[in-house]
Amino acid sequence: MDTILETRGLTKEFKGFVAVNQVDLKVQRGHIHALIGPNGAGKTTCFNLLTKFLIPTRGQILFNGSDITNESPARIARRGVIRSFQISAVFPHLTVLENVRVALQRKLGTSFHFWRAESILEPLNARAMELLRSVDLDAYAALPTVELSYGRKRALEIATTLAMDPELMLLDEPTQGMGLEDVDRIRQLIKKVSANRTILMVEHNMSVVSSIADTITVLQRGATLAEGPYAEVSKNPAVMEAYMGSADAQLQGH
Known part of the structure; x- marks a missing residue:
């Protein structure tokens, strides 16, 4: 498989608190890859590390095989890694x-x-x-x-x-705060615009994730809990336990 973005042991600590812990992520070119997890799992911190709004404590970030760990946000954007809010306010x-x-x-x-x-x-x-x-x-x-x-x-x-x-689009909670009709519109839109590019998204809405993501990475307490297609990840006992109760039911698509 052709990997467009890879992290190796990506870690971010804040005064002793480990927000992102040894995350190894591989995003395949042309795929929609979703980062999911309970509140506080480290999803947005991970995004901030990838676009260099935060500096990693340890680990590497590679884009198209080049080490971009120490590059500026502007340089990374020029490479074609564009996060929606960076230029779309x-x-x-x-x-x-x-x-x-x-x-x-x-x-x-x-x-x-x-x-x-x-x-x-x-x-x-x-x-x-x-x-x-x-x-x-x-x-x-x-x-x-x-x-x-x-x-x-x-x-x-x-x-x-x-x-x-963008060669790689990073979408942070694209359906947050939307009603059902708007959620469906954005879901279809993401699927449509993904035709010629790669998308990495943080998304809380499991119906969106289950219908458009090729690969899902589940984070819990900053570490990777599970990874794979939705059908596989949603049946993982550790993932179901992490979401618990009604969120567990949501994982199953109810």
């Missing part, structure tokens, strides 16, 4: 189209050319509309972003992430 008073155009400008390196005429951005409109179509937002292109529903704002964040042309 939407601007509420710009239109939906303008938000995507700003992300496209970042890719071109013209973000700070404030003194140039707006007309120079018009060539970006066609690509921006293409990205909006890919997330089913083309009908909302002229709408001020503040008027979008929460679920559609999250779809716009995915469009702005795609504008950075």
